[in-house]
Amino acid sequence: MRWLVALLLALAQPGYADPLVFEGRIEASERAVLSSRLNGVVAEILFNGGERVSAGQPLIRLDPTDAALALEISEARLAASRARYDGATRRTARQEEMHERGITTDSTLGAARTEMAMVEAELALAEAERRRAVLDLERVVIRAPISGLISPPSVSIGAFLEAEAAPPLATIVAFDPAVAAYRAPYAERLDSLEATGSRTVVELLERIRVRLRLPGDRVYPGEATPHAASAEVDAETGTVTVWAKFPNPDALLRSGMIVTVLSDIHGAEAEQ
Template sequence: MLKHLLLAAGFLFAFVPGLSAQESADNAPAQQVLTVGTVPAARQEISKSLSFVGRVEAIERVEIVARISGYLEEILFQEGGTVQAGDPLYTIEKGLYEAALQQAQGSVESAKASVVLAEQQRSRTSELLSKEVASQMTMDQRLAAVQSAKGDAATSAANVKTAEINLGYTDIKAPIGGRIGRTSVTKGNVVGPSSGTLTVIVSQDPMYVVFPVSQREFLRTREAGQGANPDKLVVRLQFSDGAYYDQTGKVDFVDVTTDRDTDTITVRAIFPNPKSVLVDGQLVNVELASDKPEEAVMVPQSALLADQSGPYLFVVEDSKAVVKRVKLGGEHGANVVISEGLSGGELVIVEGLQFVRPDMPVNAAPISAADPS
């Protein structure tokens, strides 16, 4: 009897712990599923672009130099202002050049008289020669005198022209229209060809932007422009403060040689400049883009992660966090272009990434693309 009681007690003690463990498992709280913020991978039309550093250059740039010597009498422009072609800029004293012109004109009159006299003497000698009163030698001398007088007359006429030109140089005028710089000399100084540049005029509209492109980037630029045709490229400018110029430009020149020191090719674009926003010598950022947008998949930059194998991100598939290895195609504002790895429409995790592990259950909570991530 005692033996049967001990066996029953042992069976009871063995059964009760089993009941307690099952009861504990049934009463334990269920594991919580992580809620993550997601945005769909969007397919959008974008233009591929490349950035360079360029410098603004005026299409026309003229250094004003005095072509004759003399005292500077007047400065007729406002420094930094706008001038038109033909506007007077400087006046050099005219007295000496007016006198030189009058002297040259007097020489012309004297030469004309010499020609008349030589013609008359030749005519008389011709008559005497016909009567065999004068010799042929005398006739030859008269003919030579006529030619000499005519040569002196031509020289005198040329001297008049030179004097007129020099007198015209006393009024220095703008050869082109544009903005004019400050003057390097003031009224009362003696100026001349050796004085150097008096001031500079630069044209304003349109303007060039010149920038160097490496051989590697040049090939990428051709690809972005759908071939070698520069008309397929749209050029934009960004200033040092981050603002974009409100006019777009076009590539109008690609150099035919490569700089051997830098292995770069010089490219030039032309831009309208109606408000004189672009200034000669200004540094700008140049963006080259194709004129035909291409469809691409984009996700927020905050969704990207990286390890030794490269960039990746998490997407929600079948309520699980799944790793997607991707290849990047460049930045586009706050987003990044995915060239490989996504087809568009996938729910990309952008919030809660610090808690996400591969294949863990997650609950997708869509958020607005404008929300911080």
């Protein structure tokens, strides 16, 4: 990462005390769309929007009538399949015994075995259908896929949702950690990490410290180390986008916020 080398060299110049300054923007570390995987009518909405939600928290309940009925039907079919399986098992065992005694023919035994295989497949299908029905009944409750701040709901009670065509029901934005994205110059002429005494890019990254200045000149209480950079250099600006994660337990940093990024080198004074 040559821009990192350039940054460290600049910071290592004698008398250099001020950090490099960049304009940055806060981004969500994770974003999820709330959706339904089941057709159904919205019976209850359990959030207003703007509040924090936790992963797995119930947010919307659909009318469970159809899903509950489907489960009852699948259980009845499973019971019938098990009964047929038990009967086929007894008949096949009897034919096996009679065949060993020479009482029945190979074709009769073969037919019994074929019936047994078909009944086994039918039972496996009935068991799978019941598992699917149980899963659908669980999906009547739509839960938060991640923790974060949730937007207002985009549906209302009584709305019919189609799993394949329903619009997003809400958006959840993870707020802790928050990600600061900023553009830094990429020094094309510097190609050696040895200039900073760092043996690897990982070691180089570990030495960079990034702080934030919020609107109103308030310095955010915390610092971070860059964890990623864009793979390509912007042809017009000669910069790469850099990302750094900041702890944000109080959700002070919000997605879209413009911040000033202050970047310096940890322990630089000791090397000067």
